[in-house]
Amino acid sequence: MLDLIVLLIFMIAAGIVAVEIKDLLASVIALGAVGFAVAIGFIMLAAPDLAIVQIVIEVLSVVFFVAVILKTTHVDSAAGRPYKPADIFTFVVFGVFALAFVYFGIRLFAGLAPMSRELGQVASHYLTQGLAETGAVNRVTSVVLDYRALDTLGETTVLFTAVIGVLAVLRLEGRRK
């Protein structure tokens, strides 16, 4: 448990760095640090599938970020600008929201105790019957590609949508002359 807490503190710290640092490249690298920490966390949480995917995806998304920043600029021109009254208002609202969020979160988790919960009916069915019903040793794969294959179809569709969206947005000319 303690290792996870340390990891999370590291993640939060790296996250704050990523948000607050002026250089965008450094910010993205800090984001990468958070992502790799998440991958390590997945291994600790007994989820090797997630860890693999997270590492690869993390690498790729950092590559995307860096590709964009290298083509443009890595200076955050908006940083260091003096705050306006409207910004202060935003901060206050956000602060109140955040406090309420954390408070209700604590109340919720106090009632839930998720780390010690029993496996649900559905999950235990997957564990005990999964191999017989789907033939896949890796239960995560059996869930992803058999029990919940539609989610996977949806997910590849999201990726497809993103690709088409990227292509659509980065067209050279939007309108005919």
Place this chain on the structure above:
Amino acid sequence: METFPVLLIAIPLGGAFLVPILYKAWRRLAEIVAGLCLATVLALSIYLAFFLVPGKPLVYLFGNWPVPLGIAFAVDKLSSLMLLIVSILAFFSYLFAIRYMDQFTGAGKFYTLYLLMLVGMNGVVMTGDLFNMFVFMEIAGLAAYALVAFGTKPKELEAGFKYMVMGEIASLMILLAIALIYAATSTLNLADLSRAFATMDKTPGFYFVVILLMFGFSLKAGLVPFHFWLPDAYPSAPAPVTAVLSGVFTKALGVYAMARILFNVYGFSRASSPEVFNALLILGLVSIVVGGLLALPQKDYKRLLAYSSISQIGYIVLALGIGNEFALIGAFAHILSHSLGKGLLFLTSGSVVYRVGERDITKFTGGLGKQMPWTSLSYNLGALSVAGMPPFLGFFSKLFIILGAVKAGFIVPAVVAGLFAVVTLGYLLKITNKVFWGKEGIKGIKESPFVMVFAMVCLVVLLVAGGAFFFWLKPHLLQPAADVLLKGTEYADIVFRIGTGG
């Protein structure tokens, strides 16, 4: 009929995968394929909407896994009504888009995204699984963000970015809520969740999740405190996309999902948890008032209509918040009438922009009705319907909403709903006066191409026919849909019974 739910997803999805390949070969073929997909979806959903037996939903088990194990689609009368509305508007907007998209490059990508948006909306409306709903929401959402930014002008890109930021915040809130719900219940199937929630204590944590969900769905629906993205996003998108966004997108992703989860999954009813319903009522009222008042001073044709959409969505949420039978019938009638009506109005904006190239109504001198008679006719009749003038469909929806409010004893909301119909008419007449009606028009403008006019006129016919046959529509479409919500968690029992083969 059993496989219809799959086909409603698979056909547009297959079309979306095919269109980019075909487009490289031959542009028209891609268009035709997209049109065929949309027409098939329309035909299937008409069949579903009218021939589905109330109380006997189609439960489609993906991979033949019984209910809580796999993903199930549960298509009841409510889903089928939404499907019908979505596919009607998607089809006619597509007809409109065939010529409208001449102005833009990359039509292949447009049709792909358009079909994907349809896939997303259909999926959200049919699915019986919470996480699956999120996935389809993301499909529809991403497609919508891309379509809003489709013109790639700076303004449009910025609107797309803004919309994306808001939409993704909403999605992440919903995902967080799903995680918390899973932590509490160990299941994701809506029917199963409904059973789990029934035995759960109503602690502050419980309501925290409800609030997260409502926050997410209100953002998607563009209700008032969360409406910032909407007036930028709607004017930026190409007109047929705006018609779909305003007409069905916010309703399928926001209002429908909210109604389904609050009524059928949580099993809330006005009697059992008035606080949730009062929140909806207030959200609706605030949206009606703020949206209506902000629409009045607008000068941009589409922006005015965008604010109007906020106001009209407020009516639907108000009706959900009232929560009795009449109000719910009114809510669904309003979803139907506002989809067709506001979709139509956005299409007329496209028609005007296509010919005149101008959206600022102060730059018009009136008289466009002489040169573009069909567009003008469509606009005027659509505006009357949206404002709730008899004998159009829009009248009956407002009638039932106000009747519901009065029956439940909410006199002030009833009066506000009535008065803001006048405000609605007021701002819509602004466009009539400045753009369409008047002595002399702009030189050298002619009516839009035939398919565009055809799409608009079809929607007008639907509005008029909907008004004339309202009392035939009511028992066949609206009443069963309202019953689904009114019966609350009975949904879960039915889905379980069918979904487990019992």
Place this chain on the structure above:
Amino acid sequence: MNVVLLLLIAVPFIGGLLVLFPGRFLRVLRWIFSLLTVLATGLLLALNFTSASNKGFRLWHILGSAESPQFFTSPITLVIAAAFVFLCLIIMLFSFGFFRKSEEADTEYYSLMLFMLGSAMGLLFTNDLVFIYIFWEIAAVAAWRLIGFGRTQEKISIAARTLLINFFGSAFMLVGFLLLASEFGSLNLGDMVGKPMPVLAGIFILCGVFAKSAVIPLYIWVPSAYAVSPTPVVALLAGMLENFGLIAFMKIFVETFALSGAWQLSILWIALASSIVTGGVALVVNDYRRILGYSTVSQLAFVLAGFAISPQLGMIGAILFIIAHGLGKATLLMGYGIVEREMGGRGIRHKGRLVANFPILFVGVIIATLSVIGLPPLLGFFAKLDVIFGILSSGRILIGAGFILASILTLLYMLRLFSSVFLIGKKPEPQMSQSVFLSILVLVISLSLFGASFAIKPLLAYIGAGG
């Protein structure tokens, strides 16, 4: 099912839609078509007179018992309907002659006229609150398009304002209707007969009635709408549309609910204030349309008072008043409209001694003027007499006196208008011609006031037999 009645309501609407198609090609066709529609409506109405014993029919129902018919005829509504059809016929003929150029009145104009007639028929014969509202709003939309027919920006915005004020009133009215529906569990007035009126619902409904029939706080649309509309449209507004509110008032407040004394008194006072204030305004303005507009507001208050007092005498007076005022005021508006078109300008100051140029018109207008003033033996006399007698006989002397004062005001401004246009002043220039056909129409409609007053005995007997 009473097919004749269904057709009576449906035919004007169907005709209004159909006239759009031939009208696009040939001007004469649209005339013939719209005229035929009005005549067919008249014929169907005559058939209804003869088959008045037939039961009504119902189309659908949202709430309430399934027995009571949504549409049926009664002697009162049939008589008013006859007056409306006659009025519409004359105005239609008048329009043919009045609009010389085609674009002044295109096909849409005739179509909307027919819609207005259809909604009048529907409103008269329905007993269902939702249908009352539907026909009410169709008429409002038709009036909106008709008022803005000149198509300049000013006219259009006044038309829009008119529509909005009407819609504002009717939005309240809808809430009121639905309050009634939720109170009594029915939307059919037949299910509420004799019950006391819920206060809130009554106030909401009165908002709609006042907006449509131009009673005091909500009459503001009338003068400006009168000022911009084409002449036949103003005649239609005065003769038909503004009576809609009163008809609804009659159906709801008089025939259905038992009004308490407080209701009666407050409505009477509002009517009196409306009548005197606008009568006074009519005395000082100089535009003939404004005079007649304020006059209409003033006169319709008599009807409202007659209905509010509602024993037999006041009620019959009010019904006669609707007919008399509709025909008379339409005549005046058309008559002065001819003068306006021939001479230009609406002011009454720069005209005079037009009697020589418009002899036929002169006769027509003088009959109508006398009827509106309320001189015997014209129909207006009986109407006014019955209303004031009704008020007096109910013991409200003060209000009765107030209405007598309002009648005197009517006398004054009517005579002022009439004399300054037709009698006094300098001689007109000789080249002025007159439109004979139009003037004859005016004469015909005003003579009908005579005719009606001679037939008043059988008329009252007919109404009284049913009512």
Place this chain on the structure above:
Amino acid sequence: MTPIVKVVVRLVGGFIFLYGCYIVLYGHLSPGGGFAGGAIIAAGLILSRLAFGTTAKQEKSASISSSIFESTGGLLFLLVGLLGLFVGGYFFINLFPSFGTQGRLVSAGSIPFSNIAIGIKVAAAILSIFLVLASTKYIFKE
């Protein structure tokens, strides 16, 4: 890029590709699957592109082929589902889940095929996103 990078990439590139294929194919037996494998394949391709650089023409053809691959992958996956519908009666039903030996490559019915389809699709998708985002020379036209 420096020669060192090029040499290393030349040596490693094939292995990365192979590893990606392994992850895809053995997705039902060990951690990983279509996504992870497809993303690894894409990462390998991206790596070689970064190391060696490309011409605009190559990039255009790569983009076209990747978008075709993407659509094909999507269609293949949809086809797996539809095959389930037409052969087994249900969309995405697992055909012959007990065929082959449990724990061996040939097992788990349609799951490996789904994995392959997803692998193609994800690899192509990520590659095309990268191509469009990262390339300066690349000009996208109709």
Place this chain on the structure above:
Amino acid sequence: MIILVASLILFLVGLYAIITKRNMIKIAVGFSLMEYSVNFLFAIVGFRPGAVPPILQAVEVGKVYSDPLPQALVLTAIVIGLGVTAFMLSLILRIYNRIGSFDLEEIQRLKG
């Protein structure tokens, strides 16, 4: 408990970036952080102390397995997150291409 609250705080850090930062890249970074935190929270939900991954031939008594379902969902969510990030970056790139800045206020000003 602490872990869950800590992931909520990471979520709030991301939200903070989105709401208060005016640089679009920072906003995209904020979204990534929010996604990570939700994914992490989801994975924690599926975990129990001492659990082993759900890759097995048969369930052995006495062993604790982690819940495969949240893992499958997180898998989906990660890929969705990649799509969202990629599309957002393309929008940002295009806006930069058109306006020459990542600054949202700058865009508002230039747009007018």
